[in-house]
Amino acid sequence: MKNLIKILLFCFMSFTYAGNNDIYLTQSGGGDFTLLIDQIGNTNIIGTSGARVIMAGSSLDANFKQQGNSNTLAASILQGNASSWTMWQIGDSNTSTITAGGSGSVGSSDFDYTATGNSNVLTWLQGSSSAATGGNFDAALTGNSNDLNIRSEVIGAINNWDIDGNSNDIDVTQIGTDDKAITFTLVGDSNDIDIDQTTAASGVTDTISLVANSTSGSINIDQCASGC
Numbered sequence: 001m002k003n004l005i006k007i008l009l010f011c012f013m014s015f016t017y018a019g020n021n022d023i024y025l026t027q028s029g030g031g032d033f034t035l036l037i038d039q040i041g042n043t044n045i046i047g048t049s050g051a052r053v054i055m056a057g058s059s060l061d062a063n064f065k066q067q068g069n070s071n072t073l074a075a076s077i078l079q080g081n082a083s084s085w086t087m088w089q090i091g092d093s094n095t096s097t098i099t100a101g102g103s104g105s106v107g108s109s110d111f112d113y114t115a116t117g118n119s120n121v122l123t124w125l126q127g128s129s130s131a132a133t134g135g136n137f138d139a140a141l142t143g144n145s146n147d148l149n150i151r152s153e154v155i156g157a158i159n160n161w162d163i164d165g166n167s168n169d170i171d172v173t174q175i176g177t178d179d180k181a182i183t184f185t186l187v188g189d190s191n192d193i194d195i196d197q198t199t200a201a202s203g204v205t206d207t208i209s210l211v212a213n214s215t216s217g218s219i220n221i222d223q224c225a226s227g228c
Helices: 002-012
Strands: 013-016 022-027 033-040 052-055 060-067 074-076 086-089 095-100 109-114 119-128 132-142 145-155 156-164 171-174 180-189 192-198 206-213 218-224
Touching: 002 060, 022 033, 060 074, 074 086, 095 109, 109 119, 109 206, 119 132, 132 145, 132 180, 145 156, 171 180, 180 192, 206 218
Parallel strands: 022 052, 033 060, 052 074, 060 086, 074 095, 086 109, 095 119, 109 132, 119 145, 132 156, 145 171, 156 180, 171 192, 180 206, 192 218
Antiparallel strands: 013 022
16 A cells, blocks of 8 residues: 555656755645655755646645745645645745645635744735635744735635734735634834735625734724725
8 A cells, every 4th residue: 555655646746856955846636645845954945936836636735844044935736625734934035935726726725834034025825816715824923024925815714923023014915705814913113014805795704903012113904895
């Protein structure tokens, strides 16, 4: 049975290695797939804008850890249900771009992002291209000059974020036809926070709970029936 599983994984996956700590991955197939990638060093790369890590299928469990400086992650979940993503980046000048629902519906996704260092940039896009339901996104950032860019078009989105540092730039857009919630803790100075929530349906309750220990910053929250 173990040999059969190894053969199936080899058929569904293709790897290309180039340069120092570079990984490009394409995966497709059935459920219960687990991926673990651990990179240590500088200029680590997991996918690029032109050759992303691409995954599809149900019950995906992907775990990425990059330790060093100038790390890059670019990944796409084409479609799938009950997917779980965990991303750790430790160091400075880290950049991550992740899209969920690139070519088909995504349901019950769980994404946990943790970054420790300075000048971290995360772009998280879910549901912009295809339907998405039941998204749960947790983020914990520690450091300065963090840049968080979130666009969530999810039916029933839950977000929990902890940001600790100075000069953070947080831009969030949420659209969906079910209740949506953001729980946000911010510690640090000179922060620029912009949150837009669009209800897009009657009887929907959108919630933002923000606790900020911050000075010399700007917080702008818009909740609208359409097009904030």
